[in-house]
Amino acid sequence: MTTLAWCASVSLAVWVWLLFGQGFFWRTDQRLPPAPSAPPDGWPRVVIVVPARDEAGVLPLSLPSLLAQDYPGEAEVVLVDDGSTDGTGRVAAELAAGAPGRGGGLPLTVVSPGEPEPGWTGKLWALRHGIALARARGPEFLLLTDADIAHEPDSLRLLVAAARGNGLDLVSQMARLRAVSPWERLVVPAFVYFFAQLYPFRRINRPGGRVTAAAGGCVLLRTETAVAAGVPEVIRRAVIDDVSLARAVRRVGGRIWLGLADHVDSVRPYPGLGELWRMVSRSAYAQLRHNPLLLAGTVAGLVLVYLLPPVALVVGVVAGDAPAAWAGAAAWAVMTGTYLPMLRYYRQPLALAPLLPFTAFLYLLMTVDSAVLHYRGRGAAWKGRTYAAPGATRGAEQRLGGGAE
Structure with a gap:
C-alpha cells in the first residue's frame, strides 16, 4: 500500500x-428531559439576566419574547447595559413600555455597571452586576441568556420544569443559530456539529460524567449552586465563559445538562463570511x-x-x-x-x-x-x-x- x-x-x-x-455526538436527540408539567411544590421565582453591549439592533427581535414568557410563577428580567454606545438601554426601556398587554408581561429593570475592573472580561462583568441584583430578589433560579436570543413563550416554563423534575443545577440549551444566507447554511450547522464532537452531549448529561460544557446563550442556573461555586467571580477571567461556568458547577457537585433547543433561537444575522469568521476566530x-x-x-x-x-x-x-x-x-x-x-x-x-x-x-x-x-x-x-x-x-x-x- x-x-x-x-x-x-x-x-x-x-x-x-x-x-x-x-x-x-452526531445524534441530535438530546433535547430537554421530560418532566412533570408543574413542580410538585409550585413554580419557583426566577430572574432572567441579559448582558447587552451595543445590541439595539437585535433587541426588538429578542427582548419582547422574554417579557412575554408564559410562566406561572414569579419572574422578571434584568438587562445589564454594558457601556453601549447605540442606545441599547433606551431601546430596552421603550420595548418594555410599548409591549402589548404590558400589564401581564414580566417587569424589566435596566442597569449599567460601568467599565470593567481589571481581571474581568466584559460579559462576565455585566453578569456580575446582573446576578448580584437578581440575588437580592431571592430567586431559586437564574436564567442567563444573551441579548440576541429569542425564546418561545413556554421556554422558561419548560426549562424550570426540566431542572426541578430531574434535580438539575444547570440546564443549558444550545440555541438554534440563524442559517438563512448561503454562508450561514454552510458554516453554522458545522459550528454546532464540531462543538458536539468536542463535547458530546450524552457524556455531559451523564451523572458524574467528566465531559463538561454549557451553551452560554441559554443557561438556567440554580442560585444556591451559583453561590456555592463562587459564580461569576471564580470565572471572571474566562473567555469561553459557558464551559468555565459548567466546570465550576460540576466542581461543587452540581448536576448539569446540555442539549439542542426547540424553543430558543438566535436572531443575530451573520450574512457574510467575514462575520462568521470573526465569530469563530475570536475565541x-x-x-x-x-x-x-x-x-x-x-x-x-x-x-x-x-x-x-x-x-x-x-x-x-x-x-x-x-x-x-x-x-x-x-x-x-x-x-x-x-x-x-x-x-x-x-x-x-x-x-x-x-x-x-x-x-x-x-x-x-x-x-x-x-x-x-x-x-x-x-x-x-x-x-x-x-x-x-x-x-x-x-x-x-x-x-x-x-x-x-
Missing part, C-alpha cells in the same frame, strides 16, 4: 471510532488554551480527519491507487452520514453534507487566524474589548475601538 492509502485507512479508522466511540485559540502544540495537533487532526478523505479519493482515482480511493471514499461517506442529522435539525438541504471537508478547511483557517490575532495582541474579544490569555499581566488587557464582537 502507498503512503496515501495508509493515511486514508487511518482516517477511515478514526471515523469508525468517531461513529461509535465518541458518545454518538478558537482560547479553546486551545493558547497552546501552540495543541494548535499544531488540531491542524494536523483536521487535515487527517476531514481533508484527507476527499483528497485520497480524487488522487487515488487519478493515479490508479485503488486502496487509497476506496479508503478515502469510505471515510468521506461516514463523515457525510454523521453530518446529516445536524443538517436536518437546521432544516438545511442534505446535499450540503458532502461539503463538510470544505467547511472544515475554513474552520482550520479560522483557528490559525485566531492564533495569529492572539500573538498580535488582538485575540479573544467581546463587543470591542480584547482580553489577554489567562495568567497574562493585567496590562495586556486593553480596550479596542474596532467593531469586533
